[in-house]
Structures are given as C-alpha cells and as structure tokens.
Amino acid sequence: MDRKSFLKTLGMAGVAAVAAPVLMFCRKDDEDEDAVTGIINNSISTACAVTNSETEGPFPTKSPSGLVQTNIVSDRTGVPFTIAITVQNVNANCANLQGAIVDIWHCDKDGNYSEYGGTGMQSTNYASAHFLRGRQTTDANGKVNFTSIFPGWYNGRATHIHVHVYNAAGQSLLVTQIAFPEGNDSAVALVAASTGYKGLSGYTYNSNDNVFSDGTSNEMSAVTGTVSGGFALTHTIKVSV
Structure with missing residues (x-):
C-alpha cells in the first residue's frame, strides 16, 4: 500500500498537510548538519595537507x-x-x-x-x-x-x-x-x-x-x-x- 492510500485508510488526510513541513524541516536540519560537518572536515583536511612544493634552485647544496x-x-x-x-x-x-x-x-x-x-x-x-x-x-x-x-x-x-x-x-x-x-x-x-x-x-x-x-x-x-x-x-x- 502506498503512503497516500495508507493515510486515507487511517482517515488521516489532514496529517499529510502537517507531516510534509515537518519532514521538510527535519530534512533541512539534516542538510545543515551535513553542511557544517563538511565545512569542519574540509577545514581539517586543508590544515593537514602537504606543504607547497617549490623550486630547489638556482643555488642548492651540492653535497x-x-x-x-x-x-x-x-x-x-x-x-x-x-x-x-x-x-x-x-x-x-x-x-x-x-x-x-x-x-x-x-x-x-x-x-x-x-x-x-x-x-x-x-x-x-x-x-x-x-x-x-x-x-x-x-x-x-x-x-x-x-x-x-x-x-x-x-x-x-x-x-x-x-x-x-x-x-x-x-x-x-x-x-x-x-x-x-x-x-x-x-x-x-x-x-x-x-x-x-x-x-x-x-x-x-x-x-x-x-x-x-x-x-x-x-x-x-x-x-x-x-x-x-x-x-x-x-x-x-x-x-x-
């Protein structure tokens, strides 16, 4: 049974109007949390990255x-x-x-x-x-x-x-x-x-x-x-x- 039929069967047609924004709100919270986590992880990743490589010359140590x-x-x-x-x-x-x-x-x-x-x-x-x-x-x-x-x-x-x-x-x-x-x-x-x-x-x-x-x-x-x-x-x- 699909979600619409299930709600109709339970006589909860009005619940759909309430559930939708609640579900959207929860989803937004999850997305915001993921975004923050991504920022934190990116910051950590950037901080622990190989230092830039540069030229050795023109006067490198010979021995x-x-x-x-x-x-x-x-x-x-x-x-x-x-x-x-x-x-x-x-x-x-x-x-x-x-x-x-x-x-x-x-x-x-x-x-x-x-x-x-x-x-x-x-x-x-x-x-x-x-x-x-x-x-x-x-x-x-x-x-x-x-x-x-x-x-x-x-x-x-x-x-x-x-x-x-x-x-x-x-x-x-x-x-x-x-x-x-x-x-x-x-x-x-x-x-x-x-x-x-x-x-x-x-x-x-x-x-x-x-x-x-x-x-x-x-x-x-x-x-x-x-x-x-x-x-x-x-x-x-x-x-x-």
Whole structure:
C-alpha cells in the first residue's frame, strides 16, 4: 500500500498537510548538519595537507650529506637567528615525523649564497665556501634546530629559506621554501634597517615574488625577537610518507 492510500485508510488526510513541513524541516536540519560537518572536515583536511612544493634552485647544496651541523653560521656576520622546523606526516593525521632528514640553505645578509658565484647570477665568488647550509635529522618530536644569521635578500626574491626533506632512507619527500612575515614592524623590516644590511630599497615582497606570489598560506613562518637579542623562526612542514 502506498503512503497516500495508507493515510486515507487511517482517515488521516489532514496529517499529510502537517507531516510534509515537518519532514521538510527535519530534512533541512539534516542538510545543515551535513553542511557544517563538511565545512569542519574540509577545514581539517586543508590544515593537514602537504606543504607547497617549490623550486630547489638556482643555488642548492651540492653535497648536503657533508654538512651535518646545527650551527650553519661559519664566517658570516649578521643579526643572530635560530630556526626551528617541525616535520609532520599527512598520512598519519599529521603526526610528528621522526627520522626525517632536513636540509636547509639561505643567503647571507648581502644576498649571496655559498658554493656559487663568479657568474651573472651572483657576481661575488663563494664557490669554495659552505656557509649557511646544514643538515639535521628530526627527533622524536619531528623537530630540527639550526643556529644561523637572519637572511638578507636579493633582486626578484623576498626573504626566504630553502628546505629539502628526505625520508630516513634518503629518498626525497619534498622541496619547499619558507616565507617570512612582512610589514613595518616585521623582523624583515627591522633587520633591513639595522647595521650591515642593505635596507628595503628595491625589495620584492611576497605578493610579487615569483615563488610566493601564488600564496604563502602553508609556507609562512612565525618570527619573534628583536634586532639586539636576535630572532627565532618556527615553522611546520607537512610531507607525505
């Protein structure tokens, strides 16, 4: 027996008029709940997503396995700077990843890289130097730490740090870059105005940077501190293992 015949048989023809809006109301509640759940799930999914992949060049470390060190300053001078990176595995609900190999490298206060130079891309020749490059393995909390100096910048790029993450077997998981907050009171601005750095005249901001111009939502670091006391960067990188 269909629903209409059933209601007629019970003498409940009037119930149909009442039941319809009630059913519609319940359905709307269910749809609203599904929509909220979808938003929540999407937010969680977005938060636990692999960090953007970026270019490794043009100055990648040539022999990173020979640069296992936490203090990467070498002979460079500049504002003291510490770097703390946490690596997480998106395939384990973004649990901290122990045993990942993390290589970092960045330019000095003048915008120059070690291991390169004497060419049109970098006139100063540092081909035989190995400053501001290092490798560490993540601990039980998925963390690595480095002691460095605050990076400068060079034409066409905002302030940044390069990172290459490998698994414990040495297989590449992700090449990415770390972006820095900008603004009048940011570390970038304060350091640029300090002794020895070259200021922000001609600086390329994140929004115009050819790497970061598509957004820095999962590449943006947090930087705290002062010029006199030094700055500390913290950042989380998510990989797929």
